[in-house]
Amino acid sequence: MKALAFTLLAEPSERLDLSPLTPEGLAGMTRRDIEAIRLGTSKRGLKVGDAFRVSGENVNTIVFEGGSNRLDCVGAGLSAGSVRVVGDAGAQAGRKMRGGVIAIEGNVGPHAGSCMRGGRLEIAGNAGDHLGGPLAGELAGMNGGMVIVRGRAGAFACDRMRRGVAVVLKGCGDYAGARMIAGTLAVVGGTGRFAGYLMRRGSILLDRQPQGLSPSFVECGAPDSAFAAVIDRYLVSEGILKRPLLGQAPGKFGGDNAVFGTGEILYRR
Amino acid sequence: MQHLTVNGVTIDDTFAEAFGMRATAIIITGPNRKWARQAVVTMTGFATSVIGCGCEAAIDVELSPSQTPDGRPGCRVMIFAVSTDELQKQLQNRLGQCVLTSPGSACFADLKGETELKMGAALRYFGDGWQVSKKFGGRHYWRVPVMDGEFLCEATTGMTKAAVGGGNLLLLAQTSAKALVAAEAAVGAIEKVPGAIMPFPGGVVRSGSKVGGKYKGMMASTNDAFAPTLRGVVKSELGPDINAVLEIVIDGETSDAVAAAMKAGIAAVTELGPEKGAARISAGNYGGKLGKFHYHLKDLLP
Structure with a gap:
């Protein structure tokens, strides 16, 4: 069976909420039913058929041909199967996903992977602010799974992260890993100021010594680390990195001592 | 008893009788080969027989850096016991006293099974609140701060109930020296068989036993x-x-591993011939009534 493809007809006239278009949400639906699903978020209320040409039938493999930063919530709540976007996506891509794979070949807006619990979200371009982070009022951000940003991530990447692995390959903005509860954020290409700000536990892994940390982080030695070897090999074996991130004996800053203080920023020396 | 002869070595028409056991496998690594082996040798010391040691344990295979999870030299270790509770107790105590303490060591699971045994999940309390949990790639690790850095230990390892303990070969020779040569040849061959260990000193037992004795409590x-x-x-x-008999005792992850190990041992001893090594190969059993697994020597000839 051919993948179920949604070909964008033109730049949408309003922001679209694509969260109904997942394998689980579309299972058992006819093409006519799918084309009648309302995606628009304004009073115009665009339907699938107004914005996309639908082809193919395999709902477990969904492809969006053509992207736009108005395509919000791509693959939100995904539990199995795959979603691919050939182009950009808007806000909250992969929000609350629990399984399956989302691949976005362009850039994404804010809150990509927000509160995700499982699965793999891979973004070939850049991500906006609050990668994996919670929406206002939510207590925890990313809660499992893996998010990979091949480009750059904005500010507050992995804000309030609780579990899982996030990797950013071309640097982060300010407050990377702020308020982390646990989990792992790996960044190649440097972070902005205040990485790990108010983190309680968790690990931020860097390819260089961090600059502009909160003064409540303290230097914590650099012994040989089997953990560094294991995670380096894991990231390389997954095809995420080409060479080890931390090396044999990474340096460590412990913090944030303004709060719980058992988090860590490990960096290649 | 009928006898077969291979390359001048007499093979008794008998069988080794072995028992179902619980087993697990782990990988222990170290900063170099010497210290990886030291951690393993210490951990598998005093682990020759479940009769007096609680478990039987030994190195299964030595692993090159490319074969271990952290890219350092290591060993795959197998541990056998008669019950899940005893295996858990032995694993935890030996990891805590022998591996956690060894410089630069790390410990990883290397067996999948329905039942899980605690490793780091129990040892993490040594961290006194500073231990760190890490989950990635479907595995769960604990990092415990210690004086040379961190002890990295996977949270759990799997246990198999399909393991077999007590496969054996008896090597009968004209002299003690020839018996030892034959035993060393058998051990060398069996070491290459994956999933099989020989828990006795150097893989060899000189004090084979029978069940019970004239003294009460033996x-x-x-x-x-x-x-x-x-x-x-x-x-x-x-x-x-x-004038001398030495025994090789084999524990295997599966019955097939025990059979393969015995076959490799017989091949090595018969290749040596009676002039250099053993004149006769036999095996120990209890009449076939106690153990579920029987390995007939005639089925394992080279």
């Missing part, structure tokens, strides 16, 4: 039928030309 006593100095006074299994 679970096992000397195998007088194979003791050359008792040849004239008991119902001996030894002919006039046999």
